[in-house]
Amino acid sequence: MDQxxxxxxxxxxxxxxxxxALAGPGAVKSMRAIALTASLAVFAVALRIAxxxxxxxxxxxxxxxxxxxxxxxxTWSLGLDGISLLLVLLTVFLxxxxxxxxxTSIDKRPKGYLVNVLLLESAMLGTLVATDVLxxxxxxxxxxxxxxxxxxxxxxxxxVYASMKFVLxxxxxxxxxxxxxxxxxxxxxxxxxAPSYAMTDLYDLELTRSAQAWCFAAMALSFxxxxxxxxxxxxxxxxxxxxxxxxxxxxxxxxxxxxxYGFLRLAMPICPDVLGVAMPIIGxxxxxxxxYGALVAMVQPDMKKLVAYSSVSHLGFVMLGLSSxxxxxxxxxxxxxxxxxxxxxxxxxxVGVLYERRHTRLIADFxxxxxxxxxxxxxxxxxxxxxxxxxGLNGFVGEFLILLxxxxxSPVLAILACSGVVLGAVYMLWMFQRVMFGEIDKAENREIxxxxxxxxxxxxxxxxxxxxxxxxxQPFLKTMEASVELTLERAGIxxxxxxxxxxxx
Amino acid sequence: xxxxxxxxxPPGADYxxxxxxxxxxxxxxxxxxxxxxxxxxxxxGVGWLTIAALLAIAVLGRAPIEAVYFGPIALDGFxxxxxGLLCIMAALSVLMSLDTLEVNGVTRxxxxxxxxxxxxxxxxxxxxxxxxxxFLGLETMSIAVYVLAGMAKARRRSNEASLKYFLLGxxxxxxxxxxxxxxxSQAGSTDxxxxxxxAGEGGTxxxxxxxxxxxxxxxxxxxxxxxxxxxxxDVYEGAPSPVTAFMATVVKAAAFAALLRSVLLxxxxxxxxxxxxxxxxxxxxxxxxxxxxxxxxxxxxxLAFSSVAHTGYLVMAVVAGTSEAAAALxxxxxxxxxxxxxAFAVMMSLADRGRPAENISDLAGLGRARPLAAxxxxxxxxxxxxxxxxGGFVAKVSLFxxxxxxxxxxxxxxxxxxSALSAAYYLGVIRAMYFDDADSLAxxxxxxxxxxxxxxxxxxxxxxxxAVAVVLIGLLPSPLLGSSLRALASVAGF
Numbered sequence: 001m002d003q004x005x006x007x008x009x010x011x012x013x014x015x016x017x018x019x020x021a022l023a024g025p026g027a028v029k030s031m032r033a034i035a036l037t038a039s040l041a042v043f044a045v046a047l048r049i050a051x052x053x054x055x056x057x058x059x060x061x062x063x064x065x066x067x068x069x070x071x072x073x074x075t076w077s078l079g080l081d082g083i084s085l086l087l088v089l090l091t092v093f094l095x096x097x098x099x100x101x102x103x104t105s106i107d108k109r110p111k112g113y114l115v116n117v118l119l120l121e122s123a124m125l126g127t128l129v130a131t132d133v134l135x136x137x138x139x140x141x142x143x144x145x146x147x148x149x150x151x152x153x154x155x156x157x158x159x160v161y162a163s164m165k166f167v168l169x170x171x172x173x174x175x176x177x178x179x180x181x182x183x184x185x186x187x188x189x190x191x192x193x194a195p196s197y198a199m200t201d202l203y204d205l206e207l208t209r210s211a212q213a214w215c216f217a218a219m220a221l222s223f224x225x226x227x228x229x230x231x232x233x234x235x236x237x238x239x240x241x242x243x244x245x246x247x248x249x250x251x252x253x254x255x256x257x258x259x260x261y262g263f264l265r266l267a268m269p270i271c272p273d274v275l276g277v278a279m280p281i282i283g284x285x286x287x288x289x290x291x292y293g294a295l296v297a298m299v300q301p302d303m304k305k306l307v308a309y310s311s312v313s314h315l316g317f318v319m320l321g322l323s324s325x326x327x328x329x330x331x332x333x334x335x336x337x338x339x340x341x342x343x344x345x346x347x348x349x350x351v352g353v354l355y356e357r358r359h360t361r362l363i364a365d366f367x368x369x370x371x372x373x374x375x376x377x378x379x380x381x382x383x384x385x386x387x388x389x390x391x392g393l394n395g396f397v398g399e400f401l402i403l404l405x406x407x408x409x410s411p412v413l414a415i416l417a418c419s420g421v422v423l424g425a426v427y428m429l430w431m432f433q434r435v436m437f438g439e440i441d442k443a444e445n446r447e448i449x450x451x452x453x454x455x456x457x458x459x460x461x462x463x464x465x466x467x468x469x470x471x472x473x474q475p476f477l478k479t480m481e482a483s484v485e486l487t488l489e490r491a492g493i494x495x496x497x498x499x500x501x502x503x504x505x
Numbered sequence: 506x507x508x509x510x511x512x513x514x515p516p517g518a519d520y521x522x523x524x525x526x527x528x529x530x531x532x533x534x535x536x537x538x539x540x541x542x543x544x545x546x547x548x549x550g551v552g553w554l555t556i557a558a559l560l561a562i563a564v565l566g567r568a569p570i571e572a573v574y575f576g577p578i579a580l581d582g583f584x585x586x587x588x589g590l591l592c593i594m595a596a597l598s599v600l601m602s603l604d605t606l607e608v609n610g611v612t613r614x615x616x617x618x619x620x621x622x623x624x625x626x627x628x629x630x631x632x633x634x635x636x637x638x639x640f641l642g643l644e645t646m647s648i649a650v651y652v653l654a655g656m657a658k659a660r661r662r663s664n665e666a667s668l669k670y671f672l673l674g675x676x677x678x679x680x681x682x683x684x685x686x687x688x689x690s691q692a693g694s695t696d697x698x699x700x701x702x703x704a705g706e707g708g709t710x711x712x713x714x715x716x717x718x719x720x721x722x723x724x725x726x727x728x729x730x731x732x733x734x735x736x737x738x739d740v741y742e743g744a745p746s747p748v749t750a751f752m753a754t755v756v757k758a759a760a761f762a763a764l765l766r767s768v769l770l771x772x773x774x775x776x777x778x779x780x781x782x783x784x785x786x787x788x789x790x791x792x793x794x795x796x797x798x799x800x801x802x803x804x805x806x807x808l809a810f811s812s813v814a815h816t817g818y819l820v821m822a823v824v825a826g827t828s829e830a831a832a833a834l835x836x837x838x839x840x841x842x843x844x845x846x847x848a849f850a851v852m853m854s855l856a857d858r859g860r861p862a863e864n865i866s867d868l869a870g871l872g873r874a875r876p877l878a879a880x881x882x883x884x885x886x887x888x889x890x891x892x893x894x895x896g897g898f899v900a901k902v903s904l905f906x907x908x909x910x911x912x913x914x915x916x917x918x919x920x921x922x923x924s925a926l927s928a929a930y931y932l933g934v935i936r937a938m939y940f941d942d943a944d945s946l947a948x949x950x951x952x953x954x955x956x957x958x959x960x961x962x963x964x965x966x967x968x969x970x971x972a973v974a975v976v977l978i979g980l981l982p983s984p985l986l987g988s989s990l991r992a993l994a995s996v997a998g999f
Contacts, residue, residue, distance in 0.1 A: 071986045072903060112872075134902070138893035145892060148932065152940045153872075160940050164932065171928050175921035179914075182906045189910075 005049050006062050006078040006129045009088070010122050012042045013095075017118040020111060028110050032103060035114040039096040042121065046092040053085055055479050058486025060131055060200070068135070073185060073195030079131040082483035083264060083334055086476065087128050087257060090341045093465075094253045095121045097345070097458045098246035104454070105245045105352055106154060113154055117246060120146035124254050133181045133266065134197045137174070140262075143255060144170055147247065155242035162235075162242035169235040173225035180218035184270065187211070203269045203490050212271035216278055219267040226259030227315050229282070230289035240308035245352030248304070252311050252348060253341040260318050260337060264330070264487055268322075272492035275325060280410065283323030287416045289316030294423035298430070303351045303361045306431055307344060310387065313420055314340045320417055321402035325493055329405020330484050331477060336398025338476065339469050343386045343395055346462040350380050353455055354435075357448045363431055368440035373450040377436050379459050384432045386466045388425040394469035522575035522632075525566035525588050529628055532558035533621035540614040548614055552603045555617040556596045559624065563592035566628065572995060577635030577696065582995025583770075586835065586988060587631035587762045594754045594842045595624045597967055601850045602747030604961035608858050609745035610657030619656075620751065623649035627759030631766065636685045636695040636720075639763050643681070643727070647674050650756055654744040666743025673726060673736040681723025687716030697771035704774035717775050718782070721768065727760040730820060731790040734813045738797075741809035742863070746856070749805065750849035753812050754842040761819060761838055769823055769831050770996050776826030783824045784916060791817025791923045799930050804852055805863045807930060808845070811889060814927060815841055818920055822904060825911035828993050833904040835989035840888070840896035840978050847885040847971030851878050854964050857956060865937050872939040879938045881972035886931040888975045891924050896978030903986060 016038020023031045054061060060079025068076040080088065098117055106113045123146065126139030144167055152163035184202050189195035191205060207215070225232045236256075240248050268275060293313030300306040314336065321333025353376065355361050370377045386393040389400075399421060407414035440446055451459065469476060488494075536558065540551050568585025599620065602609075606616060622645060629642025651674060655667025685695060691713045692699040703713050722733065729737040741749045768775050776783065794814030801807035815837075822834035855862035855871075872879040888897035901924065905917050978985060 067983070069899070069983050069986065071983060071990060072906060138898070141893050141898075145887060149935075149939065152936060160936060163940070164929070164936070167928060167932060168925065171925040172922070175925050176918065178902070179905065179909065179917055179921055182902060183909055183914075186906065186910050 002048075002052065004064060005045060005052075006064055006080060009042060009045050009049070009092075009129065010078075010126045012045060013038055013118040013122040013125070016041070017115045017122075020114045020118065023111065025111070031111050031114055032099065035099045035118060036096060038118060039092070039099050039121065042125075043092045043096060046088055049080065050085060050089060053080075053082075053479070055082060056482060058082065058482035058484070063131070072134075073189070074134045074197050075132050076135060077132040077198055078129045078135075080129050081486070082480035083261070083487070084128045086334065086338050086480055087254070087261060088125060090257075090338050091121060091124050091128070091254050093461070094249060094341065094345050097349070097462070098249050100454060100458050101246050101249070101349060101352065104356055109153065113150070113244075113246075116146040116149050117250070120150070120250060124250075124258070127258055128261065131199045132197045133184065133199060133202060136199075136266070137178055137181055140258070141171075141174060143258070147251065147255065150247040150250075151239055151243045154244040154247065157242070158238070159242045162238040165235045166239045169225055169232070173222035173232075176218040177222035180215045184215065199265070199269075205270070207271070207273075209273050212274045216267055216271035216274050219262065219271075220278065220282070223259040223262040223267060224282075224285075226262065227256060227319060228259070228312065229285050229319055230292050230312065230316070231285075233289065233293075233312050236312060237305055237308045240311070240348075241302065241305050245348055245355070248308075248348040248352075249345040252307070253345040256311060256315055257318075257337040257341065260315070260322060260333065263319075263322055264334075269487060269490035272490070275491055275493075279323040279325055283320055283406070283410060283413050286316045286319035286323060287413050287420075289313065290320065290417050290420035291423065294420050294427060298423065298427040301362050301364060303354070303363055303431065303435070304348070306363075306427065307347045307351060310347075310424065310427065311340070311344055313424060314344070314387075316420065317399055317402050317417065320406050320413065321398075323413075324402070324405035324409040325488065325491070326405050326408055327481075327484055327488060328401055329409065330488060331480060332398050332401025332403075332405055334480050334484065335469075335473065335476060336395075336402060339386070339394035339398050339466075342462055342465050342469070343383055346379075346383045346459065346466070347387065349455075349458060349462075350376070350383060353451065354448070358444060363434050365442065366435040366445060367442070368436070368438045369445060369448065370436040372440060372445060372448055375450045375456075379451070379463060380432065380436070382463055382466060384428045386470070388428045389421055392467075392470045394466045396470060397473045518575045519573040520575065521569065522573040522578050522580040525562060525580065525584075526578065526625060526628055526632065528562050528565050529621065529625035532562060533618050533625055536621055537615070537618035540618060543614070549603050551614060551617050552599055555599050555621060558621065559592045559596040559599065562624075563589045563596070566592065568995065574634075577638040578629075578632050579634050580632060582992040583762075583766060584628070584632035586992035587758070588628050590758060590835075590839055590842070591624055591627045591631070591755055591762075594758065594846065595620060595751065597846050597970060598747060598751045598754065600970075601750065601846070601853060601964050601967035603963040605747055605853045605856070605964060606745075608856050609747060609853075610660050610663065611745050611747070613656060613658070616653065616656055619649045619653050622646075623653065623751075624755065627755060627762070630759050630763035633763070633766070634697045634771075636688065636697065636700075636767060639767055640678075640681060640685060643760075643763065644678065646756065646759055647678070647727075650748075650752060653748045653751070654740060656748060657745045660743075662743035663745060664743075666740045669736055669743075670740045677723045677726030677733070680719050680726070684716045684719030684721075684723060687712055687719065691716065697767060700767075700772045701774075703772070704778075709774055709778055714778055717768070717772065718779060721775070721779065721783075724760060724764045724768070725786065728757055728764070728816050728819075729790075729813050730786050730816055731793045731813070734790065734793070734816075737813055738806045738809040741812070742803060742805045746805070746849060746853045746863075749809075750846055750853075753808065753845050753849070757812070757816070758838045758842060761834065764823065765831055765834060766996070769826060770993075773826060776823060780824065783820065784913070787817050787820040787824055788916060788919045789817070790814070790820060791920060793817075795923050795926045795930075798927070801930070802865055803863055804865045804867070804934070807865065807934075808848060808852075811927065811930070812845070814923065815889075817923070818901070818904060821908045821913070821916055821920060824913060824916065825908045827907060827911050829910060829990075830904070830907035832986070832990045832993050833900070833907045835992060836982070836986050837900040837904050839985060839989075840900040840975070843971050843974040843978060844885045844888040844895075844897055847881055847968060847975060848889070850964060850968045850971055851882040851885070854878060854958075854961065854968065855956065857958055860956070862956075865934055868934060868937045870938070870941070878968060881968045882938060883935050884972045884975055886934050888979065890928045890931040894979045896975045896982070899979055899982040899986075903982075
């Protein structure tokens with residue numbers, strides 16, 4: 001079985017979705033049990049992969065190959081390196097929590113919801129472990145459909161608008177990428193006589209500078225929309241506000257990272273010669289995004305929208321880290337992807353908890369909850385502090401490494417980005433203050449009950465990871481180190497100093 | 506007293522080459538006779554007989570390993586492949602019409618023989634190696650379809666559709682004949698082999714180019730290329746739904762097969778000499794089709810314009826003019842037929858006698874009322890959009906890849922942007938079925954989706970078959986892609 005672990009990873013959620021679909025219409029409890037079992041089984045497979053993973057090499061491991069469309073040179077080829085492993089672990093970690101959360105947050109059509117969540121998990125995992133660019137594209141586009149349905153069926157009042165906007169934005173971005181990917185395969189055929197879409201083959205392709213520029217532009221458009229980078233971010237707040245809690249957790253937790261992952265996996269190693277010109281532009285846009293996202297988040301009256309804009313800001317940090325083109329910055333970016341997935345996932349879940357009790361997310365409707373729901377307040381406090389990058393919690397490590405890397409690349413951008421850290425503290429703490437402190441001035445808020453057992457089961461693992469990643473980042477950094485170095489090497493950069501060395505210094 | 510010339514056949518004629526056509530015409534005549542004597546109450550039996558005949562022809566019409574010829578009729582890999590495609594698609598469209606003919610106002614039994622005549626005509630088009638014979642096939646098919654479009658005699662829209670299709674079809678035929686005549690004046694023959702030689706050292710003559718252009722205009726009418734597409738939405742909407750499904754798939758595929766053999770393969774110089782007009786026609790067809798489809802409330806009209814848009818994608822293969830592009834075109838036709846037939850079948854499953862269901866709003870609430878039908882429709886819509894891993898995605902990728910390989914980068918970018926545009930209306934159908942938003946709730950009160958209709962097993966089976974085909978073509982495309990490549994490899998001179 002160990003030879004096909006990655007296929008298994010993709011297949012188990014699909015099988016789970018099929019079983020959920022077969023359950024009788026009234027058997028909501030057994031549907032949830034099946035979905036939870038399936039998502040935990042995927043988690044177990046991922047843990048097995050992590051246990052067997054060799055972090056000393058950056059090459060793809062657990063590789064699988066099978067012919068799919070031999071006429072076009074497309075192979076079903078899978079593989080995984082340290083970067084994808086961490087994102088795979090994040091995905092399989094968040095999905096069971098989303099399944100658990102659906103018990104209270106989803107009251108209509110539970111079967112369809114669970115099927116979509118599991119199919120989405122499969123598509124995300126497929127995107128992360130695909131090592132053939134067309135297989136990557138298949139999963140990339142496949143992620144759209146369940147998310148479209150999650151927002152459109154289970155979303156809020158403006159769900160139709162939000163779901164359509166989400167799909168159209170993403171498709172306009174991803175179809176030019178498809179042209180670039182197909183062109184790369186043809187370029188490989190022109191160079192060697194046989195078309196191939198295997199990533200490792202495309203990394204070795206000798207392309208002219210202008211070809212690289214076109215390919216990079218096409219891919220960067222697609223990935224930048226997904227991240228999303230300013231000014232292509234406008235679909236995100238709509239999608240987040242309208243999406244159900246679970247959809248938001250997956251969207252912010254994993255889907256957005258796919259954009260940054262795409263830069264690392266495809267755009268940077270395939271088009272190394274244009275990075276010198278392109279990455280400073282991306283860095284500048286990232287800094288605009290950091291500051292813009294933070295400023296807009298500050299004035300949001302709606303908690304969910306605030307968290308959505310904070311994602312724009314945080315993903316700006318991730319992109320700034322990538323644009324630094326040094327090991328420290330890129331490792332920081334990957335670290336921040338994981339830690340943002342966890343903290344923002346937790347934030348959306350916590351906002352969802354309040355929403356389920358009060359059916360409002362407006363900050364102005366709350367106040368003085370500290371005494372009413374002390375346990376909730378504690379969790380929200382820790383997650384807030386993690387989001388603003390308090391040392392000792394997960395957010396700090398990523399942001400620190402990113403700024404360190406960015407400073408080496410461009411001090412101006414790094415200094416500007418620092419203001420984002422300050423602004424981040426302002427909008428998060430201000431929200432916390434307005435929701436938690438003061439007197440309870442609305443009678444309805446006296447009815448709010450504290451976290452129940454199910455919610456604790458969901459939140460405690462998140463909290464544990466927030467602390468663990470804050471105090472002991474070494475294993476995470478070690479997992480990705482060789483892969484980041486190899487990725488940068490493929491992108492034409494010789495690694496100098498690693499993040500682990502920086503941290504232990 | 507001179508002996509009569511006993512052998513009127515050209516040398517090397519092999520009856521095996523015309524056997525599939527004889528089977529097809531024979532089946533049409535047989536069904537015509539059978540229909541006369543069949544008891545009126547069990548008319549469905551004629552339909553089953555038609556399906557059996559079509560499936561038999563699909564098997565009997567396969568190509569032998571060595572291509573065989575009967576004068577201007579070829580049975581090679583290409584015509585064998587097209588025979589299979591046309592017969593299977595026609596069989597599927599007959600299957601979905603078994604339960605729905607009367608609902609759609611078709612009460613005459615001539616439906617089945619006419620459909621068989623149309624298929625036989627299409628098979629002649631795919632097999633003809635002579636422009637005049639190709640034209641004969643085209644007319645045989647067209648005349649049958651003119652009548653089919655007007656089969657709902659009591660409905661004015663159906664009569665209008667028939668008349669409109671006939672008038673514009675007559676124009677198309679005239680254009681095409683004029684083109685053939687001009688080509689004949691240059692080549693001295695209507696044989697396709699002679700057409701290849703028309704491009705001399707110094708390119709082609711003006712008359713040759715005019716002849717080819719008129720021939721293409723004729724084809725353009727038949728496959729609905731902008732600006733010759735204006736009949737399509739009205740005819741598609743007015744014709745009885747089972748006939749519309751047949752027209753959108755079988756008729757279109759036959760016209761493309763003839764276009765492939767007579768222009769793309771026999772006259773490779775057309776793609777070079779008429780590159781710019783073809784390029785513009787492809788880009789305009791997909792863009793106009795998609796923009797117009799975006800504005801439709803009627804599902805039938807939307808599918809008509811979507812069919813125009815897909816024609817635009819397919820014409821790219823003619824622009825590219827390579828054998829890979831031609832193979833991708835064949836593959837695309839098969840995938841397109843499956844997803845389009847599926848969409849039509851789901852639409853037909855909502856209609857009841859006197860209560861048509863042809864608007865997108867009629868689908869409101871289908872996700873709750875009939876989850877499996879809604880799922881099949883979702884699969885078809887996603888495939889039409891080109892979402893992986895469905896048939897439409899692989900079709901688009903193989904086509905785009907071939908066109909890119911031929912160097913038409915801008916055209917491919919226009920095509921992918923059009924694909925993104927098309928997502929807006931294809932997903933609009935999914936929205937109507939699943940998203941209980943204000944619009945669909947308002948429509949949902951009187952929506953066709955909530956109707957209780959008697960079980961129509963044949964229609965349900967055809968929905969299932971189409972949806973499964975869409976998924977299978979996407980997940981395991983390689984057998985079909987391989988067979989379409991082999992089909993082209995067998996055409997002489999290519």
